[in-house]
Every structure is written in C-alpha cells, then in structure tokens.
Amino acid sequence: MTPTLAALVDRPELGLVVRAGAEHLNRPVQWVHTSELADPTAFLEGGELLLTTGLWVRSGAAAYIGRLHEAGVAGLGFGTGLTHASVPAAVIKAAAAVGLPVIEVPRPVPFIAISKAVAKAVAAAEYAAVTRAYQAQRALTSAAVRPNGVTGVTRQLSRRLDAWAVLLDPRGQVLAGDSAVLDKLRAELPRFHAGPASLTYELDGDEITVQTLGAGERIRGFLAVGRATRLTPADQQVLTTAASLLTVSFERPHAVEAATRRLRGGLLRLLLAGETELVAEIAADLWGELPAAPVRVLLAAGPARARQAAVDRAEDSDAFHAPYRDSLLLIVADEVALPGLNVGVSDPAEYGGLDRALRQAERALAAAVRADVPVVRFAELADDGVLTLVDPQVAGVFADRLLAPLVEHDATGRGELIASLRAWLAHNGQWDPAAAALGVHRHTLRHRLAKVGQLLGRDLDSADTRAELWLALRLRA
Template sequence: MRLRELLGIEELGLLLLVGPDADDGVLDRAIRAVPTIDLADPGRFLTGGELVLTGLAWWQEDGDAEPFVRILDRAGVTALAAGEVEHGCVPDDVVRACRRHGLPLIAVRPETSFGAITEHVLRRVQHRPGGDLASVVERHRRLLTDQGAPDAVLELLRSSLGLDVRVLSATGRQIAGAHPALRPKTAVALASRYLAARRAHEAAPHRVTLGDRLYSLVPVRDTATLSTPSAVSAASAASAAAAAAGGHAAELGDWLLVVDADTSRWPAADAELLDRIVELVADARSVHDQEKAVLSDLARRILDLLYSDVPPDEWPIRLRSTAHCVVTRRDRWQRSQFVVAEGQWDAVRPIPAAALRVLLEEALIHEDGPVLVPPEDVAGTVDGEQAVLLVRLPERPGAAPDPVLDCAALQRKLTAVLTRWLGPAGSVSLGVSSPVPAPGNARRALEQARTALRVAADGPDRVTVRGPDDLTSHILSLLPLIPAETRHAFATRLLGPLRDHDSRHRTDLLPTLEAFLDCDASWTRCAARLRLHVNSLRHRIARIEHLTGRDLARLETRLDFLAALRAG
C-alpha cells in the first residue's frame, strides 16, 4: 500500500505533519508492514518499508526524539505514525527530528485506533503474492515473539485469507486465536481426533470433519523440532520419529493449530504463510514451557520434602529458594490437593508419566474443568511411573464452601479427550486426595491419593478418577459381603480398647476418633468442631493410637476404623 493511499482514507482522519512540502516520491513510498513500537531502540525489529505506529511512551522530554527517528531513518522506514493519546498532541521535538531526517510523520487522533490502521493496510496486503504475506509475518514475528503473544499474527492470517485460526491444547483448551472460541464439545472433539491421528502416526496436517465443517489440524511442537523448511513437514517428521521410537506419548503435550479449511489444497505461497504462523506459535509455546518448568521444579521440591525428615513447619522456609516463590513472592502454604496418575497402553507398556503430567496440567485449568484455577496454581512432577500434581485451591471469603476438585468432571473431560487415543486396551487411572490445609497433612494426603489411584486402577472404565469419597464408599460397599459375626468381631477387636477406656476413665476417645475421621483427618477442622486446642487433639489421637496399636497417619488404618465404626 502506498502512503498516499493510506492518507486518503477519510474515516481514519490521519494528518500528515511532515511531508506535505516534499516531492511526490515521498508520498508514493510503499508500506509493507505495520508494527507498533514503543521501545526507545526499535532497530532490531526493523527491515525497511514499515509504517511504524507509536504511542510515544518512549518520549519524555526534548531530545528524546532524535535518536529514535535516526534509527527509523537508517532502517529505511516508510513513515512514522504517532498517537496523540499519551501527550495530547505530537510533541514539537518529534516533528523537528522527522524534518531533519526527511521522514514523513503522521498524527493519529485519539479516536483512531492503531488496529484500524493496521486492518486497512492488511486488506491491501491480502492482494499481494503469498511470499509477500510471509515476509510481513516474519517482520511481525520478531516483535511479537518477545511477548509470546501469537494472537495478533493469527489475526493477520484471518485478515489476509479470511479464515478463523485457533490454537488449542491437547485437551481442547483454546490458548489463542479467533473469538468467540469454539464450543467446548467441538474443541474437545477436535483434540480427541488429533490425538488419535497422532497415535496412528498419520501425516500432518490432519483433516477432520465435524458436522458440515472441515478443519485442518497442524501440530505445533517446540522450536527445536521446527528446523526443517516446512513446519507441516517437520510435524510429519516428528510423528515418524515417534513411531520409530515406539511412541513416547509426547502428543499429550502438543498444541495444535486449527484452521477452518483444507490446508492440504493450498497453493505453495499460502502454505509458506502457514509455516511461518506455526513457527511463531511454536515460539510462544517455548515461553509457555519455560514457565511450566518453574512450576515443575516447585513440585519436585515439595515431593523431595515429603520423602525427607524435614519437619513440615520448616517446609515454607525451604521452598522460599525455589524460582517460583522468588518470582511470585508466595512463600506460605496454600490449601491444596494432590492428584496422582498412571496409565497403560496395554498390559505391559506404561504411558510415560511425563506425558500424563503435561496433559493433566492442561486438563486441570479448563474453565469447564474440575475446579477453576489459574495455570500458575498447578505444579506437576514425575515420581517413577506416576505423574504427581499439586493443585493450589482458590480461597473463598465468607461462608461459601471452599472449592475442591470435582473428580467426576475431571473424568468426563479426560474420557472425552483420551478414549480414541487409548484404544481398546489402554487405560488411565487417577487418584485425588482430600484438601491439604497445612504442610503437616501433606504426607497423609499423598498417601490417600495413591490409595485412591489403586482403587481407580480396578475400575472398568478406560479413564477412572477416584477421590476421598470413593475410598469410603469402596470400603463400605464391601461390608455387606462379610458375615455379620465377622464384622462385629472385627469392630470389637479394633474399638474395644477405646470403649473400655472411655467407660473406666470417662473420656471421649471414641467420639474424638469419629470426629477426626469425619473431618478427613484434618487437625484444624477437627479441633474446631470439638472446641479443643490442636495440641489437646493431638494428645487424644496419640492416646487412641497407643491403645489400639494403630497409626492414624496411614490411610488404611483410618479406613479400618471407619469400617469398624459402621460395622459396630
């Protein structure tokens, strides 16, 4: 687009401050890109031919304009368009600098958005050959990847080709792209089809028809993978490599570019543009992966503390040195739940725990998922063949009940995504703990999640999620199968010492045990219910353990006591 054509668009109301007295050649300069720049040194983002949009945030006083304009002039910029919102007008210092260097200067009135200017230019760009479009994307790419924000370039693809493009995770969560977002069922169905295609080692792009709509699904892998000239070719090569390696389930962490068209029939120029888009989104994914690495380190440190002899009271101090706590300044324990997962492709091949970890990190932050938490509140790591995740729960003020993970919602979400991918012989099992209000409850909660995982592994479904309530119902459902005499004998043997002690000493050990179990072994909740100091409660529990010879820190012990109370 020529500078003269842009100035002639009346609805934009652009005013040429420097350049009216120049020769016609200045106004016939071509505009090949429209970056928005508010950095004092924009040189590394410029290749020539740009209409630079700036809000003048870099300008504070006279003299600031000279170095900025000199950089633009040396880079071969077509013109500078300065917004009037920041300072109420374009400062005289900027006008003088542009006159010295012969750089056309345009004033953008407050009511005209930079987006409107960009849209008008891009409408003209779409009539240019595809190679020029790819060049435009490349210029924008260097600006936008610094911020890890692909939405603007996906908007460029929509403007240039008239197509809606979105980026989804392998669980169907929309990460970037066109709005409104796809319907949740559609997004999950696309993610499910994508995983099935990757599992079958089909070549990308994957063509999927839902209803009367045809979609192309293109894998977005990390930047290290995208080293071949074509991103689509690279994704196909990656699929072949995974097949050769026997399959490593890396697709559970993929992002996928969803294009509302059959890209396999696109001309070479448009395919080149798509390749550049995939590269940009891969850059953004790399930023995302780096952020998740910080959370993974946090989860690993917590797991190490669980296996150590460090007293729980010292855990917050030990965790202050993690990168996550340093950045967020969150150094106190937040109410949390553990999620533990295992999977099998068949009877002999486990699903890699690292792949399950990435999948669950996505599944747990869906808006329609098991609990609404931001990404920074889900920390995951790997422990042998198990994925272990710590989900920090939001806190609700007032009398509203505290949120917890909805096991049924999590199972529905994962079932919809994984059923095709797992095939007839595969399965994924998850165990969820009770909420952990303090570090002292963490070891017990992790054990509880692993017990729930064992119960889930016995389930008939391909994806099974079990939580604390399921443990109780599982044990109690077996009681009617046991003869009455056996049940009563078991209850008498386990609870008899407590009944005798209460009768002789007029204590309340048995009611204390019932309250402790009803509060999911939470010291603070149980103490509040019984109106006791926590230390007094600990004394009573220690007495119960001494009389019965049982350790109430073990989940199996608590389930035995619960069964005995119901049976007696």
C-alpha cells in the first residue's frame, strides 16, 4: 500500500508535528519534492509531499497554499529553525481553510531523511503489490487447470481483488460468479459485441471493469469485476491474467474440434486412397472400429446446426464421419435418418470401392438438393432415368426454346401439334397406331408432323432430332 502522511507522522525518529489538516493525514504520498519557489506547481504532478523552509512566505501565504491545493499535493512539510523559527500562522490559517495538511519538520531532521523514508515505503509498497500479483497469478493458474476451472478462476479473482466477479457467456448468461450483479452489467454488454474491448465505468458506488474474452474477433464471453475503489496497476495485471486463462479455457475445445475435423478429413483421404487397414487402426484407437463392410456413403448438406446434430448422432453410433467439401460425409453399415438435411445415399460397397460409392452419393445429393427432398438414393436415381440427372432450370430453358414454335402454333387453335408429336414419338414413328391413339386419320397426322418439321426446321427422320424432341416433351411434362 502507498505510504500516507499519517504513516510518516507516526515514525518517532522523524519527529514530525502536524500543524494543519490533521483530518486529511490519510492521503497517500506518491513522492517527496523540495522547492523554495513561490510557485512550484509547474514541477508537480499531484500526490507529493512538498518540503520547504518558507523563503516564499513574503509573497503571500494564502496564494501559495491555494496553488498547492489546486495542484493536488498531498501535504506541505515546513522546515523550521532556519528561515522561520516556527510555522507562520498565516500558513497554518490558509492551509486549514482549504484542508491541506501542514507538517512541521524540526531543524534536526534533514529533508533527505523524509525523502528516504518515503522512497523506502514506496518501494516496499510496490514490492508488496508485485508479490501479491505474483501470488494471485499462481493461484489463478492453479485454479484454471483443475476440474471446472472457469468457476475456480472466477472465485480466485474475486478473492484476490477483494471484489465481486462474474463470468458471462456471449448472450449475457451467468457462467460463474455473483449473479446478483447481473443488472449492473446487462445495459453495457451490447457495446462489446462489435469486437474485443475493455470498459470501466461507475455504477451504484462500484467501479466496474468489463473485459471481453476470446481470441481474434469472436467473443466467447465477458469477465466483469467491481468494487468501491479503483483497481491498481497490479490489480489490472491480475485481471488480465484471469482473462487470458479464461480465454484459453474457452478456445481450447474449439481448437481441439478444428484439429479433429482436419484429422478426420485426412483419414477420409486415406480411405479413398485404399489405406483401409491404417485408417481402421487409427480410428480404433481414437473413436472405435470402422463400420463393417459392406457400407454405404451418405453425403448430407444443409444448416450447420442440423449437420452438428448429425455428427452427434454419428458419434453415438458405429458410423465414421468426416467433413467433405461443404457437406458432411458418413460411412455407415445401415442407413440412418438425418433430419433437416438433404442426403444422398450410395449403393452398398466394400472399402475398396469407397471412391465409387462417394461419387454415387455426390450425384444422389445433387438430385436431393435440386428437388429439395430429404433423401435420394443412388439406386432410385438410376431407376428414374437420365431426367433426374438434369438441372431443372437448364432443362426448362432447353425444352421451352425447342418447342416454342409448336406451343405458339397450338395457342392459335389451328392444330394440336404438341399432342400429335408426343403420340407419334411414343409409338416409335408408326403412323397408324399413333393416329388411332389420337383419334384422327393417318393423313391428318402426317400433315401435322410435316408442319412440326417446317416450324422447327428439323428433319423428323433423324434419330438425334427425335431424341431431343422426346426429351424436351418429357421435361415440359
């Protein structure tokens, strides 16, 4: 603790006598300065004990004392037995009026003795503060490595700073500490969400300091402390240590999670390269056995929260999971439900054919996303034919452009070219069956198909033309 005027007065070897301002002797003394100038304030910072023999008294005691009071000095040490036999009454009166302590320094006591006493006391106070900060940092570190370390760190911080302390999550919910002070903090928390910061403010008699926790720009929580007095520099160091330890506690799981994702991604690449035995050995040590073959590959796309739920389900089962591009990949023995996601499912495969199964799952997932359906299985995709592999928007543009002349013609009411073309192609270009299906004479059908060829500028005898027209009609349907 910084030495006070009272501590100096209580030292019998100094023989100091209080002549004014006895009620203010609790003021801390930051340093000792000696001056005989009529206005020494240009050389003062505040908090000093100013020593003088009073050569300036003739210039006016009241003005001199007023200047010292405005400069924030802790007190005036007046040396007697040299310029003045005793402290002048004018000095005592002026000091008493403004509450400035005046201490008489007898002639036998050299000013240097007072300077040494204060210097030693300041050094001792600084050493004590450093020692307390070191002990506090050790206690905080010890608490951080124990189970439920965030609670232990918060409690130790409160004890070491003699203050209340509370730890909050990013939403402002109490994780540890005194929840009774939450109302003092909620109004200020929105100011921190723009990024890491520190803030000190006064409220209800407490000086409150809040620090954001987290590495980089992402906020993991808030640490707040409050007490009636301002934190010292040593206290600030203790608070910084606590904030750093809590940040490490918050960031460690995220770092482990990121490393695990990278490891799983690497193992997946090894599986696709045929290193099944190596991956099986590593996976068994870390998570458990790989699913028994034959297996299916599932690729899932969708919201991050749904993907995380799928990961949680996979970790509670025998499935192997890994990130794959923007999707979640699962290798399973039996197909599993993944709510909230679009999922593509491969055919059963041995591990040696895993790369082929992955390609199947990719195609199935693309179809699931296009159709916005929960699950598409590759086997079903293949059964549905080539149309399921075509992007609906691109296919729609193709069909509309190719058939536009026929649609415009039919819209005039002058014929049924679209229906006639569909029936003719469905009957493999056979006129009589197609005409019968339409309920028209075959010559009428021939006339209509000639019109189709004319409007489209295509040769209907060409196999390529017939294939394109059939595809366009199926897509339009």
